[in-house]
Amino acid sequence: MTNIRDVAQHAGVSISTVSNVINNRIGSMTEETRSKVESVMMELGYKPRKRNNFLYKEEDRVLGLMIPSIANPSFAGLAHALEIAANNINYNIIICSCYRDKEKEVRFINDMFNLKAHGIIVASSDMRQTHFIKSAERGMVFLSYDNSNYMPGSRARKVFDNVSMDNFEAGRVAAEHLKNRGCKKIVFITESTLTVGRNQKISGFLSAFEILNRDEYQSRIIEVEALVEFGDSEMFNLGLSICKKILEGSNIPDGVVTINDALGIGLMSGMRAQGLKIPEDISIIGIDNITFSAFTDPSLASVGPPLEKMARKIIDRIIERIENKSLEPMDYIFKPEVFFRSSVKV
Template sequence: MANIRDVAKHAGVSVSTVSNVLNGRTDQMRAETLVRIQQSMQTLNYFPNRVAQQLKTGQAKMIGLLVPSIVNPSFAALAREVDLAAKKRQFRVLIGNTYRQIEEEEAFLDDMFSHGVRGIIVAACDIEKAHFARAAEQGMVMVNYDGRMPTRAQSDHYALDSVSMDNIEAGRMAAEHLIAQGCRRLAFATVEGMTPSRAHKIEGFLRAVQYHGLYREGMIIEGQAMAAYGDTEMTELGRALALKISQQPVFPDGIVAINDALGIGLMAGLHQAGIHVPQQISIVGIDNIPLAGLVFPGLTSIMPPLREIAEVMVDRLIERTENPDMPPEEFLFSPSLVSRQSVR
């Protein structure tokens, strides 16, 4: 089935230009461009309003979920919980895999409009980008996941909810656990490319080490991703960082990983380098993905209450779709520690 990107390519225009046609914004468009797009839609049998008409009859209910990469186990776990929460309310979930690329995010938003979807969960993306603001102004209800409330959230046309684990507390809790178990030379392993949630985890980590007088230069160890932000390559990045750490003259005795996938890759790389976890280096991950309890040694991790988070996000989407005048709210969930064998 053709989508909006296929129409744009066939007509030789941008996705946003096709979106303007779908949403009736053609007053500034050249007549020949409009005709070319309409002909492309007919040629490709692209009928964007078909599902929207079905929605009006009450025969289908859908919400959208935009994630950077479903390959990342953290986002896969989120998608599962959102899907389960939606099904309990007789809704289905359409997932957009955008790799944090603006064109893909814009295309996903346009696809949601064309399918009649009026509520989406935006996971771990910069919700203050212009295309999200435009979507909100056009009536799209959004929940911002894994980020704090945007500064523009109180504006008349940009009201949205923010739902997240307390990432500052997650970073602090991970560092505190390592310190309590006797670690004194700590490090935080992450990937280049800062997002709000990553910055908050690092902030919490630094608060803990500074409080205990353990701060030193070079505590943040970053890996270079092949693609921006490294969402699809976390385990490989962890393995590469392990090699980097093993070559240091004095390596850390406790490491907080930005997420479990990177932490698992880190453990595999350290094992290959002949460094024993947890005897020589203790490791704590963040997210508590299912694989964390299956690897050896089991990865100690900071766990978000993902099921409760998903329930709130789906409920708020449905409620705000039915009542757009509801004031925006921020929901911040406390993390918890799941202790396994990766910490001495």
């Protein structure tokens, strides 16, 4: 049976563009695009099912977004990008900070059922848990962000669609960036409660040293424990608090990769308080490229995702999944980008 995905593919446009044509949201659309979509719909015999279909009922134009904490700037940035992508096709996003707490997640899922929202985007939570599986069996569509089991050579079974930056590559590239600028003693700092994404970043970091002369390069992982599990709302303070531990003893690093930019910004503040100069004494690079990073002093180098592209893919794919729940779950992995800034020596 022909579906909205088929129309989009044949017309060479996005699913959201087809949805806009169907719903007469064509104010900013060229006549050529509208005509092409309508011609393909006619050619394929596609007839939108307006009855009980998420795409065409105003009261159902809602998607849920479950994030660990809005206080973490990386999740705030994700929410902003998704809201823009969804609003462009007249959908609304309802956001809940669930702190990876099962009870909060279950309550939010039930709220989404009550609102007749048919899709929830879940950021960085363990999608293998029973409440996600059972809710999917009840008809809720889930799409996972940054929780892929993708690793080089991995054949792990996929349960839900996932959109993610290549976290393994992000960790590797961050280490390479420091190595290429002369750093020899490089540490990776993370909160001690590990997620899939955090594990992958660490694995990528370590891979950058696998075939190197151990006498020339040194690498190690330093963990800091948060007051609340996962530390999603504490990252700035965690970076500040770990500073003294890093500087203990004689094996002081000359390069640091932090699990995210918020931790990196806190770390830079702590380093300056200890009298160190960045990047003269120590180079620091974060992972996720939050907006604040470009405005710190010095500005924080980072490895980050192409967030706008990923947000558009998330919205297109969850609509596609709602339209056709029989689709095979897919991983959509995006290549990270390096943002060169002054916290790393030239």
